[in-house]
Amino acid sequence: MEQHIMGVAVIGCGIIANNHIQSILEMEQAELLYLVDVDEPKAKALAKTYGCDYGVDIDEVLQDDRVQVVHILTPHYLHYPMTKKAIEAGKHVVLEKPVTIHVEDARDLERLAKRHHRQVATVFQNRLNPSSIEAKHLINSDQLGAIKGIKAVVTWSRDSAYYEQADWRGKWKTEGGGLLINQAIHVLDLMRWLGGPMKKIKGHMDTRLLEDYIEVDDTAEATITYDSGAVGIFYGTNNYVDNSAIEMEILGEKAKLRLMDNGLWLDKGQGYRQIIHDEKVRNGKSYWGNSHGLLIKKAYEAIVKGDKIATDISEGLKTLEIVQGIYQSSKTGEDYYFKH
Secondary structure, eight states: OOOOOEEEEEEOOSTTHHHHHHHHHTOTTEEEEEEEOSSHHHHHHHHHHHTOEEESOHHHHHTOTTEEEEEEOSOGGGHHHHHHHHHHTTOEEEEOSSSOSSHHHHHHHHHHHHHHTOOEEEOOGGGGSHHHHHHHHHHHTTSSOSEEEEEEEEEOBOOHHHHHTOTTTTOTTTTSOSIIIIITHHHHHHHHHHHOOEEEEEEEEEOOSOTTTOSSOSEEEEEEEETTSOEEEEEEESBSSSOOOOEEEEEESSOEEEEETTEEEEESSSOOEEEEOOTTOOOGGGTTTTTHHHHHHHHHHHHHHTOOOTTBHHHHHHHHHHHHHHHHHHHHSSOEEOOO
């Protein structure tokens, strides 16, 4: 049986592009056709490295019938209009987080994808880290019992130089937020994926160290009430001196779990013992992202088979609502109730 080869265009040639390109090149069912960026020299140089065409206009690329999948890796404010164009042009999409800045725009993409029978994969690759997969298995197999609480801590570092590298960062209109929508969104996604549907959230966000450089949040905290009655606690900041390990704890009636990056520890009452350890583990931000390739591979397999993508647009929408729920709660001082 002849294998179906899908033509691919990557829109946005920033730092994350190489993760996506390497994954595309490793797949037999994909052929990289275009690299597109408004910075023509950047697109041209990268295209020369990988032996494909380049462009500066997404509209021209979308007119090419050979292109079946589009990876959108652009600044946040461009995610919605570009994904909308791609879906309406009949393309499947692999979309970096966040899916959009505004929840209503994400809902529109969800409707469009359904109407046009297109798949949109959202890049929440940390669900596929070995520690996350094993934690999900232990929860689903009732080895922890009913979940009573989840807490997560993110202490990373983003200084003024980070925001000066790209003028769209640090602004509500173009980035859509700061810590929550850019760095901590992966942790919030895991809190929902592992903990289940959320009923309400109360949070606070602030700019505590970078007021002279950004207008968005560099620090945030939240208390979550799950549909099950479990309680979630989140704290995050970009003001630490380094990118320290992501920490999560999941407390069940029978046992509890601790995740630190890709390490996983289980305590059934006799103290923690490590049950997942990856020799390739690297602390903090440098580690988180290693599952890009696996997520992209699974997305392409689902597209070819016509199966539902596990991290589809609906999943991205639900996680975006957590972020926006904290922002809204911080603004009003009241609980935000989820609309699901």
